[in-house]
Amino acid sequence: MMRLPLAAMIGIFFTSLYFLMAIFAPLLAPYPMTEIVGGVWEPMSAKHWLGTDNIGRDLLSRMIYGGRTTIFIATVATIVSFTTGSILGFTAAVIGGWVDQAMSRFVDLVMSIPTLIFALVVLSVMPVTIPMLIMVMGFLDSTRVYRLARAVAVDINVMDFVEAAKLRGEGRIWIIFREILPNALSPLVAEMGLRFIFMVLFVSTLSFLGLGVQPPQADWGGIVKENKDGIVYGIGAALWPAVAIATLAISVNLVADWVLNRTTSLKGGRG
Amino acid sequence: MSDQLLKVRDLKIGATVYPPGEKPHDIQIVHGVSFDLAPGKVLGLIGESGAGKSTIGLSAMAYGRGGVEITGGEVWVNGRDILQESVKGLRALRGTEVTYVSQSAAASFNPAKKIMDQVTEASVSQGKFSRADAEAKAVELFAKLGLPDPENIGSRYPHQVSGGQLQRCMTALALCPEPDLVVFDEPTTALDVTTQIDVLMAIKEAIRDTGVAALYITHDLAVVAQVSDDIMVLKMGEMVEYGSVDQIINAPQEDYTKALVSVRSIDHEEKTPTDNPMLKVENITARYKGTNFDVLNDVNVELHPGQTLAIVGESGSGKSTLARVITGLLPPRDGRIEFSDRTLSPDLAGRTRDDLRELQMIYQMADVAMNPRQTVGTIIGRPLEFYFGLRGEEKRKRIKELLDEIEMGDGFIDRYPAELSGGQKQRVCIARALAAQPKLIICDEVTSALDPLVADGILKLLLDLQKVENVAYLFITHDLATVRAIADSIAVMYQGRVVRYGSKSEVLSPPFDDYTDLLLSSVPEMKLGWLEEVIANRKMESAGN
Numbered sequence: 043m044m045r046l047p048l049a050a051m052i053g054i055f056f057t058s059l060y061f062l063m064a065i066f067a068p069l070l071a072p073y074p075m076t077e078i079v080g081g082v083w084e085p086m087s088a089k090h091w092l093g094t095d096n097i098g099r100d101l102l103s104r105m106i107y108g109g110r111t112t113i114f115i116a117t118v119a120t121i122v123s124f125t126t127g128s129i130l131g132f133t134a135a136v137i138g139g140w141v142d143q144a145m146s147r148f149v150d151l152v153m154s155i156p157t158l159i160f161a162l163v164v165l166s167v168m169p170v171t172i173p174m175l176i177m178v179m180g181f182l183d184s185t186r187v188y189r190l191a192r193a194v195a196v197d198i199n200v201m202d203f204v205e206a207a208k209l210r211g212e213g214r215i216w217i218i219f220r221e222i223l224p225n226a227l228s229p230l231v232a233e234m235g236l237r238f239i240f241m242v243l244f245v246s247t248l249s250f251l252g253l254g255v256q257p258p259q260a261d262w263g264g265i266v267k268e269n270k271d272g273i274v275y276g277i278g279a280a281l282w283p284a285v286a287i288a289t290l291a292i293s294v295n296l297v298a299d300w301v302l303n304r305t306t307s308l309k310g311g312r313g
Numbered sequence: 314m315s316d317q318l319l320k321v322r323d324l325k326i327g328a329t330v331y332p333p334g335e336k337p338h339d340i341q342i343v344h345g346v347s348f349d350l351a352p353g354k355v356l357g358l359i360g361e362s363g364a365g366k367s368t369i370g371l372s373a374m375a376y377g378r379g380g381v382e383i384t385g386g387e388v389w390v391n392g393r394d395i396l397q398e399s400v401k402g403l404r405a406l407r408g409t410e411v412t413y414v415s416q417s418a419a420a421s422f423n424p425a426k427k428i429m430d431q432v433t434e435a436s437v438s439q440g441k442f443s444r445a446d447a448e449a450k451a452v453e454l455f456a457k458l459g460l461p462d463p464e465n466i467g468s469r470y471p472h473q474v475s476g477g478q479l480q481r482c483m484t485a486l487a488l489c490p491e492p493d494l495v496v497f498d499e500p501t502t503a504l505d506v507t508t509q510i511d512v513l514m515a516i517k518e519a520i521r522d523t524g525v526a527a528l529y530i531t532h533d534l535a536v537v538a539q540v541s542d543d544i545m546v547l548k549m550g551e552m553v554e555y556g557s558v559d560q561i562i563n564a565p566q567e568d569y570t571k572a573l574v575s576v577r578s579i580d581h582e583e584k585t586p587t588d589n590p591m592l593k594v595e596n597i598t599a600r601y602k603g604t605n606f607d608v609l610n611d612v613n614v615e616l617h618p619g620q621t622l623a624i625v626g627e628s629g630s631g632k633s634t635l636a637r638v639i640t641g642l643l644p645p646r647d648g649r650i651e652f653s654d655r656t657l658s659p660d661l662a663g664r665t666r667d668d669l670r671e672l673q674m675i676y677q678m679a680d681v682a683m684n685p686r687q688t689v690g691t692i693i694g695r696p697l698e699f700y701f702g703l704r705g706e707e708k709r710k711r712i713k714e715l716l717d718e719i720e721m722g723d724g725f726i727d728r729y730p731a732e733l734s735g736g737q738k739q740r741v742c743i744a745r746a747l748a749a750q751p752k753l754i755i756c757d758e759v760t761s762a763l764d765p766l767v768a769d770g771i772l773k774l775l776l777d778l779q780k781v782e783n784v785a786y787l788f789i790t791h792d793l794a795t796v797r798a799i800a801d802s803i804a805v806m807y808q809g810r811v812v813r814y815g816s817k818s819e820v821l822s823p824p825f826d827d828y829t830d831l832l833l834s835s836v837p838e839m840k841l842g843w844l845e846e847v848i849a850n851r852k853m854e855s856a857g858n
């Protein structure tokens with residue numbers, strides 16, 4: 043067993059803390075998410091550990107439920123973007139020719155529109171539900187994953203072992219999933235951590251702008267928005283979700299770095 | 314003051330290794346080597362990869378490549394121990410007193426600077442010559458090394474001269490500051506065989522005329538025999554044998570040296586053609602997409618069951634392209650391929666599973682021919698599963714049989730390619746090809762990336778397997794020694810055409826056409842004075858020259 047580096051341990055600790063909190067939110071939260079249980083912006087106390095929010099809901103409970111929503115949306119959107127992005131990227135690299143050209147130019151087209159503006163336009167027309175949020179975020183982000191996956195796969199596709207598989211008569215499915223994917227995994231895993239963080243930031247931004255998770259549902263970006271006016275009066279309620287977003291971002295990155303280091307030094311790893 | 318230019322005493326060199334899945338640790342790669350070199354003499358360092366020959370060569374400049382460290386011993390150059398020198402002292406030594414010629418001239422020259430600037434750089438920056446003197450000296454060296462237009466070639470950029478010329482330019486670079494010692498690290502290995510001997514001759518004459526001493530590092534005993542006075546044979550960082558060229562070549566003492574001298578002496582009885590060839594390549598003309606010249610031009614060859622056809626030629630002659638056409642990776646513009654009494658579809662997509670199964674391929678670089686994320690068992694097992702539907706215990710049993718056939722135990726079944734040696738990797742590739750029970754295996758330069766003794770083992774294995782499995786080989790190579798060892802018939806290719814074709818005895822007997830003569834005479838032979846003999850008797854100049 044390899045000893046864990048300190049940075050990885052910190053990363054794993056916080057990441058798992060947030061994920062466990064998200065999964066077991068109903069058990070952990072001292073109060074329901076939407077119930078008004080005290081006065082407006084009460085300070086921290088034994089009753090309300092983080093105080094109350096702008097209309098008197100328990101802030102800790104909102105943070106826990108909010109984390110659940112944020113992490114759930116970011117995770118599912120990352121999975122969506124990775125599956126579509128990498129499969130399409132690999133396919134484009136393996137088939138090549140005009141298929142590759144058509145797909146790549148379409149992706150260029152989507153990427154040329156600023157992501158946030160694109161999302162705002164779509165979400166102001168479409169109904170803002172969580173599945174819709176996930177779809178829009180996943181689609182926009184998959185273009186980035188597509189670029190990376192295609193670049194990595196183009197490199198692998200010209201190697202002799204792929205040619206050997208083609209000469210054997212293997213189909214595209216085998217070539218993509220058995221020859222290319224295992225060799226493309228380490229850059230993709232590292233990218234996955236990064237993309238997850240962008241998803242967290244993206245959904246928080248959308249909520250802050252009012253086009254993300256809709257109230258009374260809690261999410262971290264939304265909590266910042268609800269409590270931002272308090273900052274003027276010296277009330278720090280809006281800072282808690284900000285701190286949560288920052289620590290999650292850093293710890294997931296630490297984990298991704300460690301995973302990248304590990305997988306590249308695996309047996310037969312490609313540097 | 315001793316009369317030796319270079320004195321190496323009990324040299325020990327260590328390195329840090331990073332094996333996959335293990336902690337990095339230090340190993341010793343040179344175990345106490347000692348030798349002397351007198352002014353004006355040439356010492357050949359010979360050994361397989363990993364023998365420590367380059368490492369020892371670089372220690373004459375007190376230099377260790379990344380991760381390599383000189384851990385003990387003494388290296389005396391002109392009476393001073395350079396391992397004790399300061400960085401400043403070493404800078405004065407390197408590039409002027411001791412210089413270095415590397416294997417790849419193309420990778421060593423800065424592509425953005427003119428050749429002359431690079432050749433004179435060290436002499437001028439060290440204050441040894443004025444720029445004008447250094448340039449005059451360089452022109453003189455260019456002429457001596459047989460470069461065309463010596464007055465003006467220095468004003469060209471590295472990409473504007475050929476590979477063989479660039480290697481000569483690097484020799485001029487090394488000789489320009491009038492060093493006492495030059496380290497030649499495999500200077501002709503990357504060159505085509507026909508170019509190699511011209512460069513070799515140029516280097517030899519330059520060494521003789523300038524009276525410089527040299528360490529000549531190579532894995533090819535026949536090459537080193539042409540240029541050296543003495544030879545030191547190395548194995549795993551230890552000296553095996555040291556002697557004069559004459560003694561090493563004609564009367565080797567150690568078993569290892571004997572093996573190196575007798576390499577390429579496989580006996581192979583030529584088989585007579587049958588009535589019914591299994592592969593007929595008819596009037597093949599092919600070009601790559603987006604180009605406007607034919608890489609292959611009206612190629613016709615035949616191959617009989619259980620026999621070996623060798624395709625010989627230098628790089629760019631179209632021999633690998635012919636393999637791509639036969640396998641279906643590059644559909645030809647014209648002509649057709651008959652295989653086992655049927656006409657093969659020109660492109661891969663149109664071929665049946667049996668077409669693909671019966672025609673297997675082995676590559677030059679075994680490293681990249683295997684998926685690094687699959688175990689040996691998966692690599693060999695996949696064709697069994699794919700073509701014959703073998704699963705589970707049945708498949709495992711067959712994999713073990715195949716591992717036995719390639720003389721590797723079943724202990725290798727769960728290993729990854731990174732855990733195999735170069736020769737073992739190539740053996741696994743052979744097993745993968747055999748697993749399909751092919752009628753024909755195309756071998757594309759399968760031994761050229763391997764050490765001579767390992768390559769010998771692979772050739773012997775291929776010949777044994779041919780007897781057992783009755784498989785035919787289409788053997789692509791630039792190495793005529795290999796061809797002599799295994800071929801039944803030979804096609805000599807030059808600029809996309811077959812210039813000579815027939816049974817081995819026909820092709821290798823005179824009278825020769827000019828190109829075959831050039832090719833045949835360029836293969837270094839293990840005898841003294843061979844180089845001068847060949848240069849004197851040549852009919853045509855090599856193209857890469």
